[in-house]
Amino acid sequence: MVALKLLPASEHERVRTAEGDDDVRLALLADMCRLNALVAVKRAGSGHLGSTFSSLDVVVHLLHSELNVAAVGFQDPSRDVFFSSKGHDVPGLYAALFGLGVIQRERFLRLRRLGGLDGHPDVGVPGIEANSGSLGMGISKGKGIAWAKRHGGLGGRVVVMTGDGELQEGQSWEGLQAAAHERLGGLWVVVDRNELQSDKPTEEILALGAIEAKLASFGWEVASCDGHDHAALRRVFAGFRDGDPAKPKALVAQTVKGSGVSFMEHPVALVEGGGTYRWHAGAPGDEPFERALGELEERVRAGFSALGLAPPELDSVVPEGAAGSLEGEPESGAGTRARVTDEYVVEAYGEALLELGGQHERLVVLDADLASDCRVRAFELAFPDRFVECGIAEQDLVSTAAGLARHGYLPVVNSFASFLASRANEQIYNQASEGTKVVYALHYAGLIPAGPGKSHQSVRDVSLLGALPGTTIVQPGNAEETAALLRWAVEDADGNVALRLAIGPSPRRIELPVSFQVGRGTVLRDGRDAVLVAYGPVLLHEALLASELLAESGDLGLRVVALPWLNRFDADWVAGEVAPFDQIFVLEDHSPVGGLGDGLRRALDGRVLSVLGVEGWPACGTPEEALRFHGLDGASLADRIAARVGMRSVR
């Protein structure tokens, strides 16, 4: 176990109040925050260091030199508001807030832990001004806040940090145009132009081109400078203060991803990674951690010396002992899960996709800058001409797939469930309405991993796709079932398939039969007293555990059924295997609203409660035509109700 140590808030205070060159002081404070953020991420087992480090000079400069929050606090209505729209750089902001005494030591050390600091920003944490983590919303939110300040006659600017890759989200441009139209001169945007997105250059994934020209064409006052040069930052911000009060301002801060740790810095790190950048997400392993810590500590000590201060004293920190300190971990922070098995359904997905790619020449894979996490990199390398990288733009991703599907291709669309099912929801509806077929791979579905926080946890996706005509939603329980369901989706399904996938390692291997039947589940463990229906490796494990515990200690026989079909059921199977139980439990890796439980109730409960609603696609026509078409006009309803209660037709 490596030794962890922290620069306490008192050391930050010592630097903050020292005499000497302001820019030296700010650079030192940024390095101190880098050191503390590194330790927090190492202790948490996951987090995003690359862009934490690229943005930290700007963050420190704003909090310590430009904005008024260190003086007036985070409750003053006239405070300057700063937040990061990308959000995954939040360990740096936490470190800065810790250094300012806004976040307490104990909480700072509970990064990505229950009751600690969320993996992405949440307003429940002191000093956090906005929830983020799902990209592209920040400029719009900042616009709302700037509007509120102006309307309320309050002081304070609003400064929003965005990633460069984040500008690929269309909402960014909605916010940019609207803020200019509203003449919100009090809104500033800082683009952390570190030139890399998840693990590749922006210009390779989806070129941003001349960002400055784009921002200017959208009506913004634009500046650009070295984002690690405090003198330059000072000049730019001073210029903004003196700028056109009717124009919002944008700084394109030229930064270095991984800045401050030699081997994490772009472009060196990108070259060493053979074209992919490995320090975007995940805690470093012990050896690189110690090297990084050593470099930062040396720089911090030099900084103290340069300011004529006595050397800093570092507190030692008890390591968390997490089993999950996996090097080069994915975006999701999946590795914080103790590795009980080596099975990842998402890896089985990537392998199966590669195999299917060799067999189906019309199969096209689409990605939204999560190729590593979604395990589609192997497909990209094998079939580069059938891999479409859409960047961080889920709406474009889905509508592109719609166009491909209309012209004879079978698109397999990849993103995280939380983004794909919600942000591109209307686009999925539009695609489905054309009667084409698309396979939506909803990665990182469900509650776990829980470290990144609610922006990334997807517990609504089944509800978001459930009312879509002709779409089947499935979640496999093990690797073989993943491959089999993907093959079924590609080769046999007659409409859209949404394939929910857990991203982390399976906590136990779920044993399932080799073949499956549509709409049917598998009894994993028998029991006579009650039945528990569950899905996905994470909760199937917990379901089996519950059944084992109940059998051991209470002599209750809880049957556990794995049901990968979340909205499509074989009526005979349900009648035979589920309905006979007096007590039926459904375990959801999802909200209790709109998931498998609601679906099973619909399948089970035709006896008492009948729903008469708009089945299929809503018909176009006059009101009378549409109501009649769907059997929802008074006369049709009377007939349907009469038939249901055993009367003859009323007509």
Add this chain to the structure above:
Amino acid sequence: MVALKLLPASEHERVRTAEGDDDVRLALLADMCRLNALVAVKRAGSGHLGSTFSSLDVVVHLLHSELNVAAVGFQDPSRDVFFSSKGHDVPGLYAALFGLGVIQRERFLRLRRLGGLDGHPDVGVPGIEANSGSLGMGISKGKGIAWAKRHGGLGGRVVVMTGDGELQEGQSWEGLQAAAHERLGGLWVVVDRNELQSDKPTEEILALGAIEAKLASFGWEVASCDGHDHAALRRVFAGFRDGDPAKPKALVAQTVKGSGVSFMEHPVALVEGGGTYRWHAGAPGDEPFERALGELEERVRAGFSALGLAPPELDSVVPEGAAGSLEGEPESGAGTRARVTDEYVVEAYGEALLELGGQHERLVVLDADLASDCRVRAFELAFPDRFVECGIAEQDLVSTAAGLARHGYLPVVNSFASFLASRANEQIYNQASEGTKVVYALHYAGLIPAGPGKSHQSVRDVSLLGALPGTTIVQPGNAEETAALLRWAVEDADGNVALRLAIGPSPRRIELPVSFQVGRGTVLRDGRDAVLVAYGPVLLHEALLASELLAESGDLGLRVVALPWLNRFDADWVAGEVAPFDQIFVLEDHSPVGGLGDGLRRALDGRVLSVLGVEGWPACGTPEEALRFHGLDGASLADRIAARVGMRSVR
């Protein structure tokens, strides 16, 4: 009843094959399409003439002069693909396809009718290449099609028509950047730059500024010309054909909204309308219809003469006799509903909002360019400083509201349910996760009016918001209840409220008590044999009709209950008023999945089927922490199941 007449396909054929100047011919064909589109819209009782007329010269030029579909047909894989992304200009395209013989006469005359031509484009209609009507998706779809053509080695360009206001949708910029990155030289975009959006100038609603500069900064080859000048269009398209094969091309076509009918033309019509343009949507009344028809017929006759052709013969058309030929009708085409009452819940909403605006100085109204339809214009005029116009950008709309709510305002957010609940779904989730309160007014919810087609009909919105923690979804049944529920939402609700509103006139007045109780419904008509629970004026009317029919002809007593609470129920009331019936029917103005029925089953069915899922916001932490927090780890599950079946705790 006015006389309707049509220029048959044979007359188009005569012009198409005539000798003479190409540009004269194309201008004449466009006017012929204008005339036919005008008649189809008049007959349908609704439709969008303003942008049908602005875009028609480009449409005709493309189909008759530039693209190969008239020659090769709409099935050839190497055909040029043309479609309109905005979609509401489709009457013009239908008219052009009718003129080409692709759409038959009988179907052309069934605009917005069941089995006829959808109010917005649908691929079920010959010659329609993409479903649209929900804005901003077209460039992405065109990108997918252009990719498919290139990958397949097929010929044919892809030409996408967009509105100018439509460029406010962020997805447009996602598609633009991605097409440039993919070097899709075969993709062309034509911006119908008619300078108006729903009923006001783009530069007033949300300024587009220098569109050409923006498009160029996004890497496109850009041209601009008079969109009614066929010689100019020919030059631009020839230039595109000879242009950089690695660059997609955009034409900003300077057009006149309402072009071809003097009093519908911008800017005259805007001035006459006192700053709002009245010909965006809706069929003209009889007098303006006849004037418009007269103008167009005169021009068509002159065109025939100019080409040396014998005068055209027009077929007379039987009018539909629709009661709904309302002048200056809203976007929705709501007026196709026979006006049985004068009650519109949406008007009651607008009045109540105005009243609340006077009482609550922190109430802010946000709009996405549907101010007339959503009846928020009166609020805008009364409280211009608390009205935030976000343009056609629903994601920005919601995140702006989130920023306002965090800083002490109560935003009331307006758009159509189909757009707001789906396109801004992730933004709503993010806003709600900050613990603030926003009122979402979901206009045009449900099946009716059905004329605009599936892009506008919202039968999924309850499912899309149902799994959002702390959000109450309501739909009032009459005007007074609308005002009362809005007041409750603004003054009393402790979290987000989604207020579903029907946009058309209520087919009958629903009598409800003056006051309401949260989670409780009202018995509208008693009956002992079964109960039918319904909501909203449209289906409450049908429910009452069904009950009346059943009582008359079958002696079945069907109790009808109006329940405005769609996801929040008073348990005692449900137990007393609904549960005792052996036959419970739920009538949904929604899909049967994810609506009131599923909610009532959850409320009624705790006895047999229990769902154990992720309640509330997903917790951040390690897997073990998060599972334990939600009671979903094996040990907690064992306890919960044991308690449910009456065992003591297993621990």
